[in-house]
Amino acid sequence: MYKMILVGLLFCGATWASQAETPSKDWKALREKTIAIGLAAERVDKTLEQCRRKGMSLSDTETLLRPVYAASDESLPADCVFMKIEEGLVKQVDAGQVAVAAEFRLTCLRQAVRLVSSGRPARGGGAQHLIMHTCMALESGLPAEVFQNIFSRPGGVRYGRMIHVVEAGEVLHLAGLMPSNIQQIMNDCLDRDLDGDATLRVVDVVLTGRREGKSFESIHAALWIPKD
Amino acid sequence: MKDDEKIIERLKQHRTRAPDGFTERVMEALPMWRKPVRRTFWSAHGRWIIPALTGSLATVLILFSFGLIRQPTAPEQISFRFELYAPEAHRVELLGTFNDWKTGDIVLTGPDASGHWTAAVELPAGRYEYIFLVDGKRWVADPKAVTHRPDGFGRENTVITIYGDEDV
Secondary structure (H helix, E strand, O other): OHHHHHHHHHHHHHHOOOHHHOOOOOHHHHHHHHHOOOOOHHHHHHHHHHHHHOOOOHHHHHHHHHHHHHHHHOOOOHHHHHHHHHHHHHOOOOHHHHHHHHHHHHHHHHHHHHHHHHHOOOOOOOOHHHHHHHHHHHHHOOOHHHHHHHHOOOOOOOHHHHHHHHHHHHHHHHOOOOHHHHHHHHHHHHHOOOOHHHHHHHHHHHHHHHHOOOOHHHHHHHHOOOOO | OHHHHHHHHHHHHOOOOOOOOHHHHHHHHOOOOOOOOOOOHHHHHHHHHHHHHHHHHHHHHHHHHOOOOOOOOOOOEEEEEEEEEOOOOOOEEEEEHHHOOOOOOEEOEOOOOOOEEEEEEEEEOEEEEEEEEEOOOEEEOOOOOOEEEEOOOOOEEEEEEEOOHHHO
């Protein structure tokens, strides 16, 4: 009896094995498997063709695409990971480097999901845009602590506003601002319920001030008009 | 009087067995004034269909009139002008997240008299990364743009954010 149960469990395991773990028999099967996760056939064909031209074997290509399947299995935006692979291949980067970049993007996506879901209550639509923007900012090197503090702010914040400040945070980080200063600007924008254009203007003012050699304190002091 | 009662009592007690097939013959002789009808969905519920459809239609029209139902519209496209100064170049292409990093998709026109290559691209609001490919071999981040980010491959992409009306 226990043998039958064991065989049954093994069968179920094989049936439910994730896409990332199931090897493809040939290029056609790999193509079908990649299209099945929701990517356009044209993009998949282009990518597989580039892999073949690079002299990559079927198994090497499948290994390269593994983060894409893993993202799909975890209901993360697989397109975002696939796009990193497309970028690497078109820039004729070594396949190993492309794999590292794709894996890193998957890691950032997972971290973004954790950050967004830990700090904010579930929202209809799954907060996909916020996750994507948070992922990009994390990939650019903005520390996770900044997001933890921003997402766990007391009081309600409009979803679109949060996306704008995440974008702003990434831009300020890429311009070389300290994480604590970035967080201050992000909080300022949220406190004032600024829309996308206004947030962009704030970023422009900060970046212009930095180009002029001003300190963050002096830029920040001149940024907001006192209420009284 | 007593005789009448006796007769009535005897008639009440009178029971004669009907001949074989009597019931069937009587039933056959009766006119078919009411045919048995099989109850189907339409016979059972059909009378409610038209009022229900009318009510649904009226509800939809009311919601439309109050603007509660909106037809899905294509995202607003914003024209964005890309420009690169490359007077010696023979071909400049634009690749980015908006065209899935596809070569040959957006080719800039130029160079003009001032040495600039340009392309106007319609994009929906969003955050994009891009890079120029000059003469099929040189990758160039937009020198006029403010924000660049490492691409993870040792180069830099340019980052732009385009806001639409819905974002404000």
